[in-house]
Amino acid sequence: MDLLSKYDVLGAFWVTVQLTFYSAVGALIWGTILAGMRVSPVPLMRGIGTVYVNVVRNTPLTLIIMGTSLGLYSTLGVVLTTKSDKDLLFLPSNNFWLAVLGFVAYTGTFVCESLRSGINTVPVGQAEAARALGLKFTQTLGIIVLPQAFRAVIAPLASVLIALTKNTTVASAIGVAEAAVLMSKMIEFDSQYLFLIFGIIALGFVILTLPTGLFLGAVAKKVAVKR
Amino acid sequence: MRFSKGLRIGAAAAALAVLAACGGGSGGGSGLEARAKSGKLVVGIKFDQPGMGLKTPTGYTGFDVDVAKYIAKELGLDESKIEWKEAPSAQRENLLEKGDVDMVTATYSITEDRKKKVLFAGPYLTPGQDLLVRANDTSINSPENLNGKKLCSVKGSTSAAKVNEKFGTQAGLQEYGGYSECLTGLESGAIDAISTDDSILAGYAAANPGKFRLIGKPFTKELIGVGLAKSDTKGRDAVNKALEKMMTSGAWKAALEKNLDKSGYKIPEPPQITEK
Numbered sequence: 091m092d093l094l095s096k097y098d099v100l101g102a103f104w105v106t107v108q109l110t111f112y113s114a115v116g117a118l119i120w121g122t123i124l125a126g127m128r129v130s131p132v133p134l135m136r137g138i139g140t141v142y143v144n145v146v147r148n149t150p151l152t153l154i155i156m157g158t159s160l161g162l163y164s165t166l167g168v169v170l171t172t173k174s175d176k177d178l179l180f181l182p183s184n185n186f187w188l189a190v191l192g193f194v195a196y197t198g199t200f201v202c203e204s205l206r207s208g209i210n211t212v213p214v215g216q217a218e219a220a221r222a223l224g225l226k227f228t229q230t231l232g233i234i235v236l237p238q239a240f241r242a243v244i245a246p247l248a249s250v251l252i253a254l255t256k257n258t259t260v261a262s263a264i265g266v267a268e269a270a271v272l273m274s275k276m277i278e279f280d281s282q283y284l285f286l287i288f289g290i291i292a293l294g295f296v297i298l299t300l301p302t303g304l305f306l307g308a309v310a311k312k313v314a315v316k317r
Numbered sequence: 318m319r320f321s322k323g324l325r326i327g328a329a330a331a332a333l334a335v336l337a338a339c340g341g342g343s344g345g346g347s348g349l350e351a352r353a354k355s356g357k358l359v360v361g362i363k364f365d366q367p368g369m370g371l372k373t374p375t376g377y378t379g380f381d382v383d384v385a386k387y388i389a390k391e392l393g394l395d396e397s398k399i400e401w402k403e404a405p406s407a408q409r410e411n412l413l414e415k416g417d418v419d420m421v422t423a424t425y426s427i428t429e430d431r432k433k434k435v436l437f438a439g440p441y442l443t444p445g446q447d448l449l450v451r452a453n454d455t456s457i458n459s460p461e462n463l464n465g466k467k468l469c470s471v472k473g474s475t476s477a478a479k480v481n482e483k484f485g486t487q488a489g490l491q492e493y494g495g496y497s498e499c500l501t502g503l504e505s506g507a508i509d510a511i512s513t514d515d516s517i518l519a520g521y522a523a524a525n526p527g528k529f530r531l532i533g534k535p536f537t538k539e540l541i542g543v544g545l546a547k548s549d550t551k552g553r554d555a556v557n558k559a560l561e562k563m564m565t566s567g568a569w570k571a572a573l574e575k576n577l578d579k580s581g582y583k584i585p586e587p588p589q590i591t592e593k
Contacts, residue, residue, distance in 0.1 A: 156498070159493075159498075160498060160501050160502065163507060164501060164502045164505045164507035164508075165505050165507075167507075176465040177489075178487055178489055180489055181467060181489040181490060181491050182490075185491070262472055262494070263493065263494045263498075264492075264493060264498075265472060265490075265491055265492030265493055267492075271472050271492065274472050275472070277407045278406065278407065281407045281410065281411075282410075282430075282434075284407070284411075
């Protein structure tokens with residue numbers, strides 16, 4: 091088992107966890123905003139939301155992540171870190187946040203579509219009643235519709251979260267030091283353990299995603315709106 | 318569970334067919350020379366390294382390719398009879414051990430670890446780690462100038478980290494999936510230097526004339542050899558003979574000049590054959 095002592099497996103997976111966490115929080119917020127746009131009464135907002143979701147959702151993730159690094163940073167000079175340009179941690183930190191930005195932009199579309207299906211589970215009568223009471227669109231959405239919609243889509247959102255966890259390996263394309271980068275490093279220097287290395291990395295992801303699925307599955311059952 | 322008779326017969330026939338296919342895979346005897354006599358040679362090369370091994374719409378180019386063609390010619394085989402197969406770094410030993418390829422010329426460094434699994438002939442090139450910078454960037458002339466600069470290499474390789482270790486510099490490290498992404502960053506100024514074997518860097522510099530400059534001060538030395546199956550000592554002697562002839566006849570130098578021209582790469586003296 092000198093593989094585990096030679097390489098910082100835990101450290102690499104910790105980066106994976108951090109990537110997943112920040113991307114998940116960001117994607118949840120961005121996806122909610124997108125869903126709000128797609129059901130809003132303003133045609134322009136609906137149009138923008140629809141075009142954004144359909145364009146970004148259908149773009150390969152590798153392309154988006156490469157775009158954040160080669161397009162936003164290399165070409166346009168966008169910097170997302172507070173570290174100085176000369177700092178050794180400048181590139182790792184900047185790459186990390188560029189990757190998070192890419193994941194939020196991409197995963198937000200899936201959160202949006204899940205949420206929209208949840209909104210459809212709330213009977214139209216409730217929204218109509220809210221309007222009749224004089225609530226504004228934002229109030230109707232925020233107080234009446236979204237809380238019920240969220241409770242209905244915990245299970246699909248768990249699938250999105252699991253997909254996101256595994257998608258973070260794409261960040262290796264721009265050198266974020268997560269599990270997939272470690273895997274290429276291990277294969278480069280210890281190729282005789284090829285299948286063991288695959289096993290270790292796969293096991294790591296199962297350890298991360300399996301409990302997520304089980305836990306959120308249980309939560310979904312508990313909070314589902316009984317109709 | 319019950320299967321119909323037809324299904325069982327079908328399954329048995331399929332199993333037999335698979336067995337037969339496995340048995341017939343390595344026909345024509347073993348060893349490089351025997352394979353060459355049978356009229357076909359499978360050679361593993363890189364498909365994505367300009368100057369060394371590159372797949373183009375019209376065929377394969379690069380120094381590794383030319384070396385393989387020369388060896389085949391010396392074994393009495395026409396180059397059109399060579400079947401080229403991609404040999405990514407991590408799979409080269411595997412391909413040779415399974416007999417999927419007869420010979421590997423894919424910037425294959427001779428190391429003690431690899432010698433346990435495969436047999437090497439050569440070396441036919443001794444590149445060193447070097448730096449590639451923008452042609453108009455005069456601030457970097459040796460690895461010591463890298464303080465506060467940004468250095469790029471591909472993921473899974475430690476060539477960039479090695480520079481910081483060796484020279485005590487504080488260069489920021491960027492890793493990408495491939496060297497072409499590094500080049501994009503180098504061109505736009507987001508990256509200041511790329512570090513890996515000079516033969517690889519020279520290929521990129523030659524492919525983009527006038528844009529990039531090779532420092533030309535290699536600070537490590539590697540031995541690039543021809544990989545063969547572990548038991549094929551006769552094949553190794555034949556390959557060594559071919560390589561020796563290539564180096565003394567001037568074909569070696571001509572091939573290097575053809576593939577790595579216009580890059581600032583200095584054509585070295587041919588190396589001594591050490592794998593005997």
